[in-house]
Amino acid sequence: MESGSEHILACLSSSPSNGRIIRTAARMAQVFRGTFTALYVKTSDAGAASQEDKRRLRYNQALAEKLGARIETVYGEDVPFQIAEYARLNGVTKIVLGRSSAGRRRLFGRPPLTEQLLAYAPEVDIHIIPDKSADGPYRPKQAAESGKSAAKNALWSLGILAAATLISLPLHTWGFTDANIIMVYILGVVLTSVVTTHPVYALASSVASVLVFNYLFTVPRFSFAAYGTGYPVTFLIMFLTAYITSTLAMRYKARAGQAALTARRTKMLFDANQALSKARGRDEILDTAAERLVGLLGRNTVIYPLEDGLLQEPMLYPATGEMAYDTDAERPAARRALTEDAPGEGDKGGYLYAPLKVNDRKYGVVGLDVRSEMLDGSERDILSSILAECTLALENERNAREKEAAAVLAESEKLRADLLRTISHDLRTPLTTISGNAANLLANEDKFDPETRRAIYGDIYDDAQWLTELVENLLYATRIEEGRMTLNPSAELLSDIVDEAVAHTRRKTRKGAVRVIHSKELLLVRADARLAVQVIVNLIDNAFKYAGENASVTVTDGQCGGMVEVLVTDDGPGVADSEKERVFEKFFCGQAPVADDRRRLGLGLYLCRAIIQAHGGTIEVRDNQPHGAVFRFTLPLEEVTLHE
Amino acid sequence: MNKFLILVVEDDPPVRNLIATTLKAHDYRYLTADTGEGAVMEAASHAPDVILLDLGLPDMDGVEVIHRVRDWSNVPIIVISARSEDADKIAALDAGADDYLTKPFSVDELLARLRVTQRRLALMGGDESASVYENGALRIDFAAGCAWLGGEELHLTAIEYKLLCLLARNTGKVLTHKFITQGVWGSSWDNDVASLRVYMATLRKKLEAAPGSPQYIQTHIGIGYRMMKVE
Numbered sequence: 001m002e003s004g005s006e007h008i009l010a011c012l013s014s015s016p017s018n019g020r021i022i023r024t025a026a027r028m029a030q031v032f033r034g035t036f037t038a039l040y041v042k043t044s045d046a047g048a049a050s051q052e053d054k055r056r057l058r059y060n061q062a063l064a065e066k067l068g069a070r071i072e073t074v075y076g077e078d079v080p081f082q083i084a085e086y087a088r089l090n091g092v093t094k095i096v097l098g099r100s101s102a103g104r105r106r107l108f109g110r111p112p113l114t115e116q117l118l119a120y121a122p123e124v125d126i127h128i129i130p131d132k133s134a135d136g137p138y139r140p141k142q143a144a145e146s147g148k149s150a151a152k153n154a155l156w157s158l159g160i161l162a163a164a165t166l167i168s169l170p171l172h173t174w175g176f177t178d179a180n181i182i183m184v185y186i187l188g189v190v191l192t193s194v195v196t197t198h199p200v201y202a203l204a205s206s207v208a209s210v211l212v213f214n215y216l217f218t219v220p221r222f223s224f225a226a227y228g229t230g231y232p233v234t235f236l237i238m239f240l241t242a243y244i245t246s247t248l249a250m251r252y253k254a255r256a257g258q259a260a261l262t263a264r265r266t267k268m269l270f271d272a273n274q275a276l277s278k279a280r281g282r283d284e285i286l287d288t289a290a291e292r293l294v295g296l297l298g299r300n301t302v303i304y305p306l307e308d309g310l311l312q313e314p315m316l317y318p319a320t321g322e323m324a325y326d327t328d329a330e331r332p333a334a335r336r337a338l339t340e341d342a343p344g345e346g347d348k349g350g351y352l353y354a355p356l357k358v359n360d361r362k363y364g365v366v367g368l369d370v371r372s373e374m375l376d377g378s379e380r381d382i383l384s385s386i387l388a389e390c391t392l393a394l395e396n397e398r399n400a401r402e403k404e405a406a407a408v409l410a411e412s413e414k415l416r417a418d419l420l421r422t423i424s425h426d427l428r429t430p431l432t433t434i435s436g437n438a439a440n441l442l443a444n445e446d447k448f449d450p451e452t453r454r455a456i457y458g459d460i461y462d463d464a465q466w467l468t469e470l471v472e473n474l475l476y477a478t479r480i481e482e483g484r485m486t487l488n489p490s491a492e493l494l495s496d497i498v499d500e501a502v503a504h505t506r507r508k509t510r511k512g513a514v515r516v517i518h519s520k521e522l523l524l525v526r527a528d529a530r531l532a533v534q535v536i537v538n539l540i541d542n543a544f545k546y547a548g549e550n551a552s553v554t555v556t557d558g559q560c561g562g563m564v565e566v567l568v569t570d571d572g573p574g575v576a577d578s579e580k581e582r583v584f585e586k587f588f589c590g591q592a593p594v595a596d597d598r599r600r601l602g603l604g605l606y607l608c609r610a611i612i613q614a615h616g617g618t619i620e621v622r623d624n625q626p627h628g629a630v631f632r633f634t635l636p637l638e639e640v641t642l643h644e
Numbered sequence: 645m646n647k648f649l650i651l652v653v654e655d656d657p658p659v660r661n662l663i664a665t666t667l668k669a670h671d672y673r674y675l676t677a678d679t680g681e682g683a684v685m686e687a688a689s690h691a692p693d694v695i696l697l698d699l700g701l702p703d704m705d706g707v708e709v710i711h712r713v714r715d716w717s718n719v720p721i722i723v724i725s726a727r728s729e730d731a732d733k734i735a736a737l738d739a740g741a742d743d744y745l746t747k748p749f750s751v752d753e754l755l756a757r758l759r760v761t762q763r764r765l766a767l768m769g770g771d772e773s774a775s776v777y778e779n780g781a782l783r784i785d786f787a788a789g790c791a792w793l794g795g796e797e798l799h800l801t802a803i804e805y806k807l808l809c810l811l812a813r814n815t816g817k818v819l820t821h822k823f824i825t826q827g828v829w830g831s832s833w834d835n836d837v838a839s840l841r842v843y844m845a846t847l848r849k850k851l852e853a854a855p856g857s858p859q860y861i862q863t864h865i866g867i868g869y870r871m872m873k874v875e
Contacts, residue, residue, distance in 0.1 A: 468748050488730070490821075491838030492865070493845055499857075500865045522845050524838055529866035530730060640838040 006034030009092040010064065011041070011083060012071070014053035017098050018060045024129050025096040026067035037092070038064035040073045041082045073342055075354075076381040080113050081265070084120030089388045090359065094125040153196040157205050160195070164188035165212060172217055178234070181217055185209040186242045193246030194253060202246035210239045261378075268296065269385055276393035285397060286364070289390035290317040293368065296382050300325070300369035302351070304334050306362050311335060319369070334365040345370070354383065358391040361398075366390075427470070430463040469541070473603050476534065477586075480610045487528045487614055491638045494523040494557050494564050501536035502555060512544055512551045519558045524638035531611045532635065538604040539568040539631045547572020547628060563617065563634035571628040575621050583621060584609040608633070648762065650674045651692035653683040653709070654724070655702050659747075663696060666751050672758070680704030684712050692719060694761050697741070699725040699732050707732075707739045714740040720761045724749070730866045734820050737867070742817045744867075763873040764816030777812045780874030782851070782860060784812055793851060803828060804847040807840075811861060811871035820868040844869060 010025035012018065022038060029036035040061070049057075065071055076082040087095060097114060114126055168181045189209055193202035211224070214235060218226045226232075272292050279285040286303050293301045294317050301317040302325060311334060316325055333346035337353035345352050351367040352375065366387060368375065375383065437456045441448075448456070495518045502514050525532070536555065543553045547570040556567045575583055582588050586606040612619040612633045619633040650667060654660040655678045667674045675690055677683040680701045687695060695713065699706035710721055722743045723736040733744045742764075743757055777784040781794040791798045791808060800808065810827045811819065819827075825836040844861065852858045862870045 464748075488866075490866075491841055493841045493863075495845075496841075496863045496865060500863065522842060524841060533865055638838055640842055642839050642842060 006032035006094060007037065007090065007092045008032065008034050008094045008096065009037050009039055009083070009087055010069070010096045012038050012057065012060055012064060013040075014049060014057040014060070015098065016056060018056070019063055021096050021098045021129050022060060022064045022067060022069070024127075026064075026069065028094065028096065028127070029068070032094075034093070036067070036069045037090070038069040038071050039083060039086055040071070041079045042073055042075050043077050043079065074384050075343060076384050077378060078261075078381055080116035081120055081262075081381065082384065084117055084124075085385060085388055087121050087124050089392050092124060094127060095121075096127045096129060099128055099130050149197060153198060153201050156195045157192045157201045157208075160188045160192045161205060161208055161212065164209070165216065168213075168217065178217065181213065182234070182238050185213055186238070186245060189242035189246045190249050193250045199247065199250055202250060203243060206239050206242040206246065209242055210235050213238065265381070265385070268382065269389065272386055272389045276389055277396075279393065280397075282363075282394060282397060285390060285393045286315065287317075289366075289386055289393075290315070292386050293317075293366070293383070294319050296386070297368065297375075297379055302330075302334075302367040303356075304331075304365045304367070306338070306356075306364040311338065311365065314367070323369075330367065334367060338362060338365050354387055356387060356391050356394065358395045361395065363391055363394045427467070430467050434460050434463050434467075470603075472534070473538070473607055476531070476607050476611070477603055480607070480614075487531070489526050489528050489615070491524050491640065492527055492529045492532070494519070494525045494566070494635075497525070497527070497529060497532050498536060498555055498557050498566065500529075501533045501540065504533065504537050505540045512547075512549055512553060514540060515552065515554045517554065517556045521559060523557065523559055523564050524640050525564045526636045526638040527615055528611075532615075535608045535611050535633065536566060536568065538608050539633075542604050542631070543568055543570035543572070543629070546570070546575075559637065560634060562637050564637050565632055565634045568631045569624050569628060571624065574623050574627055574629045580621050584619070648672050648694065648758075649690065649692045650758070651683065651686050651690070651695045652676045653680075653695065653701070654678065654698040655700070656698070659698070662751075663754065666754060670755060678702075680706070680709045683709050687713050687717065687719065691717075693765065694758065695719055695721045696745075697721055697723050697736075699723055699736060707735050710736060710739040710741055720765065722757055722761065733867060734822070737818055737820045738822060743870075744818065760816050760873065779812065779815060779860070779871070782812075782874070784809065798850055800847065800850065801843075803843050804850070807843055807847055808851075811869065815871045815873055818864055818868055818870045824868060 006029070008025050008029045010022050012022075025038075026036055028034075038061070040057075061071060072086065074082045074086055083095065086092065095117065097117075114128065117124075117126060164184050164187070168184050171180055171184070186209070189202060189205045192205040193199075196202070214224055214226060214231075215222060218228065218231055220227065226235075228234075272289070275288045275292065276285055279288045282305065286305060290301045290303055293299070298319050300319050300323040302314045303317070304311040304314045306312070311331065314325070314327055314330075314334075316323055330346050330351055333344060333351065334353045337344045338355050341355055341357065343352060343354040346367075350369065350371050352370045353365050353367045355365055356363040366383075368383065437460050441453070441456060445453070498516060498518070502516055505514060540553055540555070544551055547553070551570050551572050554567075554569045556569070558565055558567075579588075584605050586602060588602045588606070608631075609619050612635070615635050617634040617636065619631070622630045622632065624630045650672050652660060652663050652667070652674055654663065654676070660676055660678070664674060664676060675686050675692060677686045678701075680703050683695070683697065683701075686692070697706055697709060701709070706723060706725075710723075713719065713721065720742045721736075721740065722745060723733065723741045724745045724747060725732050725736070726747050733746075736744065743761065745754060745757055775785065775787040777786065782791065783793075784791045786809065789805070791800060791805065806828050807824070810824060821837050821840060825831065825840055828840070829836050848858060848861055851860055859874055860872055862872055864870065
């Protein structure tokens with residue numbers, strides 16, 4: 001998602017004025033240098049639209065595409081909700097609407113689109129384009145009410161009218177006044193408006209009630225004539241009262257239903273959002289989304305994750321017990337849904353596939369079992385909401401991963417820069433003395449007495465040795481930094497490792513002595529021999545650096561539970577408590593009063609810790625008694641069964 | 645005048661000069677080559693007593709040179725490699741190299757390796773198929789199947805004896821873990837290496853006066869073991 005830039009959304013429709021909206025949105029996108037998306041909300045009755053509407057929709061779609069819009073289709077019944085959801089999940093900043101869809105408040109039902117949109121997505125700017133078309137507000141041809149529900153509604157209306165009449169007849173006989181009977185009919189109309197689903201029944205019922213009342217109860221009875229001069233007014237008031245009351249009841253019902261639906265949806269989305277944001281990693285997110293879908297829709301669900309542009313093996317989530325799923329037969333349909341970027345059914349119509357995608361990034365395909373029955377409108381809403389939440393979670397997860405990788409990269413870049421800076425500084429000193437001494441010898445060899453020459457040779461040798469050690473440590477350090485510290489562990493005799501390390505340090509010319517105390521047991525350790533030797537070498541070198549050349553250093557090995565331990569003890573000044581943790585940090589050089597400062601890079605102990613930790617051991621520093629430091633590290637013990 | 649002829653194979657001139665100067669200073673005769681092809685040619689035409697072979701050559705892998713030379717010659721080969729390349733060293737040793745030097749090496753180390761090889765050649769000179777092996781105070785009677793240290797018989801287990809014989813027959817040569825485990829157990833897997841370390845430790849306890857600074861069996865950490873020639 002391009003952060004900071006505008007994302008403009010226009011809604012595609014079959015309206016003749018839709019072209020204007022698309023053009024305006026395209027101009028806005030151009031001005032703001034933002035992205036432009038044309039969204040089409042496909043409802044379940046889209047198939048029943050007239051040929052004329054379908055043609056106009058195709059035309060508008062082509063127009064949007066030509067103007068650089070990305071065409072998106074979402075499925076759902078609740079158009080404003082779907083628009084708002086899409087806007088929220090895709091970072092849309094402005095929505096462009098036509099006045100016709102903005103609309104005036106209608107007498108029945110819901111508030112206009114703009115208000116609903118504002119309620120669903122308050123953070124988005126909504127731009128309304130005046131509709132200048134002469135035809136007046138455009139309404140697509142409403143799909144005809146299904147025959148089944150029409151019959152049901154008509155039956156209810158007739159039944160209630162009949163009941164009101166049945167109640168009124170005895171009332172009339174017992175001499176109740178017209179007012180009572182009128183009230184009974186009004187009650188009937190209100191009831192009709194409550195139980196039926198379309199306002200036309202309340203209207204019809206109002207008219208019928210007036211007629212029936214006129215026919216049965218006004219003098220002359222059983223005719224539509226009325227003698228009383230007040231009756232026309234009575235009829236009119238009766239009709240208006242019945243109609244207005246029923247309208248109010250109807251609107252209240254619609255509001256309540258809408259509120260319940262919104263609450264349910266909000267809760268469902270909230271739950272799904274919570275669950276998905278808790279999920280860690282792609283697989284867990286997909287699992288969670290699938291569980292939600294199974295729980296809410298009760299259908300068998302499959303998910304094909306997408307990796308490197310290829311659909312992976314599907315993950316199956318049966319709704320009840322076993323589920324039979326023919327991957328080979330279904331895979332083409334899933335792939336088609338992905339490539340066509342729109343939901344679609346399998347060849348045999350068994351599963352409905354919908355792509356998991358956000359912007360241009362695709363994450364997979366979700367399939368739902370529709371063998372028993374197709375998804376209805378609210379199920380489609382649920383599906384698209386869960387899918388949207390799921391892709392959002394996947395997108396977040398992916399962003400987090402990329403961010404983390406970038407942070408790691410930046411960190412290692414920084415480390416490398418630090419390392420280079422320190423090294424180039426520290427290498428200069430010994431290199432200066434080596435080249436200076438060599439230049440001296442080349443130019444003035446004869447002028448030096450043998451004693452002086454020997455001293456110069458010795459200096460060159462020592463500095464070269466120091467550089468050798470440094471380069472060795474640097475090599476290991478860069479390998480750790482680059483994550484290439486590949487251990488090559490094998491079973492080694494601990495005493496061999498200690499002896500090798502001590503022999504290595506004894507080659508150096510120093511006055512102090514290294515004493516070795518071996519465990520009486522034969523201890524095998526699982527370690528990379530060369531690295532383990534390097535740890536002990538560094539610890540011994542470190543001891544001499546900080547405790548002085550004349551220090552006495554002791555190396556002790558032994559067993560400690562399931563580990564072996566090695567202690568390197570010196571009799572120097574020890575490590576202050578405040579520095580005990582920091583000595584293992586990179587480039588940390590303590591305050592010990594040793595003159596030749598350039599001999600310390602602060603890498604030795606850092607490497608020791610890195611090597612020991614890579615082996616699964618621990619390293620620490622303690623105080624020696626009466627003074628000095630004890631460096632102790634552990635490595636895994638190797639158990640061996642002898643082969644005869 | 646030292647009669648030894650040494651072939652130095654090294655492509656880096658300063659290092660080649662260093663080795664050449666050292667050899668000259670110690671009265672060795674030497675030849676130099678800076679490519680693998682050149683090395684094989686020189687080895688064939690001059691039959692050197694020892695080859696010092698750098699593993700990183702411009703034209704050919706050093707291990708390949710060893711294979712080519714080993715086709716027709718048993719001349720001792722000492723490989724030279726950078727320190728962090730244990731795997732290369734092991735590969736070279738398994739291919740038939742006798743010893744190795746790690747860069748950066750000291751002049752003393754180089755000379756010590758050459759002396760070891762010289763002694764080994766002297767040893768190999770006469771009693772290749774001898775039934776009795778003698779090295780310092782150590783005496784092995786292969787026919788009788790027993791070993792003595794300074795007149796006292798060593799009480800060795802079967803495996804320890806096998807190990808000792810294997811090392812003795814290759815005195816002066818660095819034997820890799822793989823070579824030893826294959827020679828003793830006929831297989832080479834990780835657990836054998838662990839076993840090998842234990843048997844080697846017990847063998848040394850019986851053989852060495854001071855196991856901390858061994859006289860006979862040298863440990864090469866991460867690589868293997870070697871029987872030293874003791875004067």
